[in-house]
Amino acid sequence: MGTALSVLHVRVWRGTESGEYQEFQVPRLESQTVLDVVTHIQRKLDPTLSYRFACRVGMCGSCAMTVNGKARWTCRTHVASVSDEERLEIGPLRNLPVIKDLVTDMAPFFDKWAAAKGQFRGSATRNDDFARVSPESRQRRLVDESIECIGCGVCYSSCDVVTWKPDYLGPAALTRAWTLVNDVRDVDQRERLTAVAGDAGCHACHTQMTCTERCPKKLSPTAGIAGLKRAVLSAALKGEI
Amino acid sequence: MRNDFRARNHPAYWAFAVHRVSGVLLTVFLPLHFWALAQALQGEARLESFLRWTDQPLVKIAEVGLVVLLAAHMAGGVRLLMLEFLAWREWQKTLIAVATALSLAFGLAFLLNLL
Numbered sequence: 001m002g003t004a005l006s007v008l009h010v011r012v013w014r015g016t017e018s019g020e021y022q023e024f025q026v027p028r029l030e031s032q033t034v035l036d037v038v039t040h041i042q043r044k045l046d047p048t049l050s051y052r053f054a055c056r057v058g059m060c061g062s063c064a065m066t067v068n069g070k071a072r073w074t075c076r077t078h079v080a081s082v083s084d085e086e087r088l089e090i091g092p093l094r095n096l097p098v099i100k101d102l103v104t105d106m107a108p109f110f111d112k113w114a115a116a117k118g119q120f121r122g123s124a125t126r127n128d129d130f131a132r133v134s135p136e137s138r139q140r141r142l143v144d145e146s147i148e149c150i151g152c153g154v155c156y157s158s159c160d161v162v163t164w165k166p167d168y169l170g171p172a173a174l175t176r177a178w179t180l181v182n183d184v185r186d187v188d189q190r191e192r193l194t195a196v197a198g199d200a201g202c203h204a205c206h207t208q209m210t211c212t213e214r215c216p217k218k219l220s221p222t223a224g225i226a227g228l229k230r231a232v233l234s235a236a237l238k239g240e241i
Numbered sequence: 242m243r244n245d246f247r248a249r250n251h252p253a254y255w256a257f258a259v260h261r262v263s264g265v266l267l268t269v270f271l272p273l274h275f276w277a278l279a280q281a282l283q284g285e286a287r288l289e290s291f292l293r294w295t296d297q298p299l300v301k302i303a304e305v306g307l308v309v310l311l312a313a314h315m316a317g318g319v320r321l322l323m324l325e326f327l328a329w330r331e332w333q334k335t336l337i338a339v340a341t342a343l344s345l346a347f348g349l350a351f352l353l354n355l356l
Contacts, residue, residue: 017242071248094248098242160244163243206257207257207321207324208249209251209257209333210248213253222324223329223330230326
């Protein structure tokens with residue numbers, strides 16, 4: 001641990017859906033991340049603080065929280081880039097049930113991936129040769145644009161449509177559906193388009209683009225949702241769904 | 242828990258808000274517009290007296306606001322169509338700027354025509 005540069009004033013959410021922010025003072029260190037701050041509080045100041053993390057390097061998607069009002073992956077968010085005059089407000093993700101402190105129940109989030117037919121189903125067996133998909137093909141390139149999702153829930157937490165319409169599948173589940181719509185090996189295309197065409201599907205998006213603004217992987221769920229809208233329209237015109 | 246203003250303060254959200262508010266205000270205006278047209282059914286004089294009332298400077302200025310609302314709603318709609326039907330990535334924010342500039346240009350053109 002390095003030498004403290006100054007003191008950070010950190011307000012951390014304590015409780016469940018109801019609760020309050022508790023203030024802590026944390027030594028400000030060089031190159032400090034928001035996750036470092038939360039870890040310091042739990043290990044040095046109050047061991048009862050609950051939060052979630054695993055990889056610490058932006059791969060697992062488990063440490064997302066609301067930092068100064070915006071959803072962020074805390075392990076890759078430097079305090080320097082978000083603190084407002086050495087002040088931080090750290091809360092749980094929005095639009096998800098709060099289990100305790102900074103931990104949300106991610107079940108509704110992932111249930112929607114399933115509802116959007118986010119599972120791959122191919123037709124090949126283990127006796128078949130590898131499917132050959134050219135990296136240059138149009139569809140494979142479209143998959144590339146959204147395949148890097150780490151399932152952190154930042155987009156879902158940021159989306160007003162999810163708040164206003166709790167059934168809405170949300171940016172992450174629809175992005176997952178979009179990668180599979182472009183997967184030429186998948187055989188559930190009709191079911192998937194039907195799943196995302198309903199009231200709670202892609203047409204509910206208001207193009208506020210907060211998902212695209214906040215995605216830590218710089219993906220654009222808005223682009224995927226626009227793609228789904230076109231795919232649904234085309235399938236409907238052909239009488240397929 | 243819900244998001245507050247801090248989560249919403251970015252250009253695309255403002256574009257959404259302007260599109261929504263202009264749409265609602267235009268919807269509110271539409272019955273007034275139809276009422277004005279309906280004056281013609283009461284005879285030429287009724288319509289004429291109403292049209293003379295609209296010549297007041299304050300009403301004219303209000304019309305500039307109306308033109309800006311119409312232009313903003315149209316430009317916002319074109320932006321949405323472009324986002325949904327064209328290939329785009331990096332220029333999404335340019336689209337917002339273009340939509341804003343277009344709507345203000347329409348308003349200014351109308352204002353200059355009045356003066």
